[in-house]
Amino acid sequence: MSTIDLRTEIPGPLSMRWAERRQSAVPRGAQSTAPVFIARAEGAVLHDVDGNSFLDFAGGIGCMNVGHCAPAVRDAAQEQLARFTHLCFAVTPYDAYVRLAEELNRRTPGSFPKKTFLVNSGVEAVENAVKIARSYTGRPAVIAFEDAFHGRTLLGMSLTSKVHPYKESFGPFAPEIYRIPYAYCYRCSYSLTYPTCEIRCAQALEDVFFRRSVEPGTVAAVIVEPVLGEGGFVAPPREFFGVLREVCTRHGILLIVDEVQTGFGRTGTLFACEQLGIEPDLIVSGKSIAAGLPLAAVTGRAEVMDAPGPGGLGGTYVGNPVACEAALAVLRMFDEEQLVARAVQIGDWVSRRTREWEREFPLVGDIRGRGAMRAFELVRDRRTRAPAKEETEAVIKYCWQHGLIILPAGTYGNVIRLLVPLVITDEQLDEGFSVLEDALALVSAPAAVAT
Numbered sequence: 001m002s003t004i005d006l007r008t009e010i011p012g013p014l015s016m017r018w019a020e021r022r023q024s025a026v027p028r029g030a031q032s033t034a035p036v037f038i039a040r041a042e043g044a045v046l047h048d049v050d051g052n053s054f055l056d057f058a059g060g061i062g063c064m065n066v067g068h069c070a071p072a073v074r075d076a077a078q079e080q081l082a083r084f085t086h087l088c089f090a091v092t093p094y095d096a097y098v099r100l101a102e103e104l105n106r107r108t109p110g111s112f113p114k115k116t117f118l119v120n121s122g123v124e125a126v127e128n129a130v131k132i133a134r135s136y137t138g139r140p141a142v143i144a145f146e147d148a149f150h151g152r153t154l155l156g157m158s159l160t161s162k163v164h165p166y167k168e169s170f171g172p173f174a175p176e177i178y179r180i181p182y183a184y185c186y187r188c189s190y191s192l193t194y195p196t197c198e199i200r201c202a203q204a205l206e207d208v209f210f211r212r213s214v215e216p217g218t219v220a221a222v223i224v225e226p227v228l229g230e231g232g233f234v235a236p237p238r239e240f241f242g243v244l245r246e247v248c249t250r251h252g253i254l255l256i257v258d259e260v261q262t263g264f265g266r267t268g269t270l271f272a273c274e275q276l277g278i279e280p281d282l283i284v285s286g287k288s289i290a291a292g293l294p295l296a297a298v299t300g301r302a303e304v305m306d307a308p309g310p311g312g313l314g315g316t317y318v319g320n321p322v323a324c325e326a327a328l329a330v331l332r333m334f335d336e337e338q339l340v341a342r343a344v345q346i347g348d349w350v351s352r353r354t355r356e357w358e359r360e361f362p363l364v365g366d367i368r369g370r371g372a373m374r375a376f377e378l379v380r381d382r383r384t385r386a387p388a389k390e391e392t393e394a395v396i397k398y399c400w401q402h403g404l405i406i407l408p409a410g411t412y413g414n415v416i417r418l419l420v421p422l423v424i425t426d427e428q429l430d431e432g433f434s435v436l437e438d439a440l441a442l443v444s445a446p447a448a449v450a451t
């Protein structure tokens with residue numbers, strides 16, 4: 001039995017009517033990938049206001065690893081909603097916050113005492129990680145990477161590398177941010193090839209960057225994604241992170257790992273850095289932490305986390321009790337339903353399914369990722385690797401018109417990424433991939449984009 005069930009043109013008449021009202025009520029800057037208004041969702045399925053059903057390969061941008069409306073999470077949140085919705089942890093504390101902090105301290109990598117501070121969003125966690133790192137080290141500078149994404153506030157977009165649409169027209173940006181190339185091997189900044197490159201990109205930090213650009217004694221932190229999220233699901237060789245860890249330790253620089261998109265099982269371990277053989281000083285998590293309720297966290301070395309004085313960290317809604325109970329239910333669900341193992345299975349399934357893709361679809365230049373965090377980089381020409389941005393847009397549009405919600409990524413907008421809820425079934429994966437393959441076949445055909 002198929003999940004996708006389309007009963008009208010897509011978008012349907014009711015979605016069209018809402019789109020009109022949206023156009024006059026909401027600024028155009030707040031854009032959507034697919035113009036279908038959703039009425040309800042469960043697992044990996046979205047039902048729109050016109051009665052059409054879609055498969056969801058986007059999961060609200062990687063927030064729904066446990067699936068939409070998971071009953072255990074919904075019940076935990078509803079029970080808390082009935083007890084109290086908000087007190088503000090800075091006024092009177094509550095135990096859900098403490099229990100969640102203990103769980104995150106225990107489950108994040110790093111065999112040292114840890115503490116956790118909770119906030120509302122990924123970017124707020126990034127901002128607080130930087131505040132904490134500056135407070136602990138007494139240093140101003142932060143090193144971030146090319147193709148990085150760390151959010152949309154002033155500091156977040158300053159750390160972010162993709163110019164359009166995240167930075168264009170929004171400057172000036174926060175000072176004391178320096179940028180070095182990421183290990184984006186498919187588009188190496190040094191035109192080298194792994195492994196003969198000997199990870200030049202990371203080695204350059206010590207060999208070049210600390211001589212030419214910034215004095216290491218002024219650097220508070222290096223912030224890095226274990227796999228680029230918005231930057232296109234680029235998964236560097238493990239040694240890249242080993243070198244970063246070594247250089248940071250040598251100079252007393254803190255290593256902040258941004259696991260907002262890679263965390264909560266996405267890559268086949270609860271946190272991606274478990275696979276990288278490094279212990280970060282601070283870990284930033286968010287997105288799938290509370291199944292879509294606004295929550296994010298900074299977890300790190302206890303002595304680092306304690307650097308800001310009493311009252312130095314806070315916010316009105318931070319660590320909301322309903323979101324905390326949802327997050328605790330998410331973690332129980334990971335244990336009970338072995339969702340981390342399921343992420344590995346999904347990754348293997350995708351590898352099998354896409355084995356012939358590079359032969360079948362000339363458009364597909366690179367297939368990559370870790371665990372269930374998979375992506376396909378589309379190119380016009382395999383030799384020049386010219387990014388196929390319009391073709392990527394055409395694939396995504398074909399998909400939603402045929403019942404599959406799927407997202408782009410990448411600095412060039414030419415990557416298609418999978419952020420499927422981990423509760424998706426193999427039958428649903430199969431159905432979604434059939435739509436995606438139809439789209440790739442159609443768009444790969446010459447002149448398809450022009451029409």
Ligand SMILES: *Cc1c(COP(=O)(O)O)cnc(C)c1O
Nearest residue numbers: 121122123149150151229260261
């Ligand atoms: C989404 C994301 C953020 C920002 O999170 P928000 O909740 O949107 O503020 C930060 N870092 C990474 C890696 C992300 O994917």
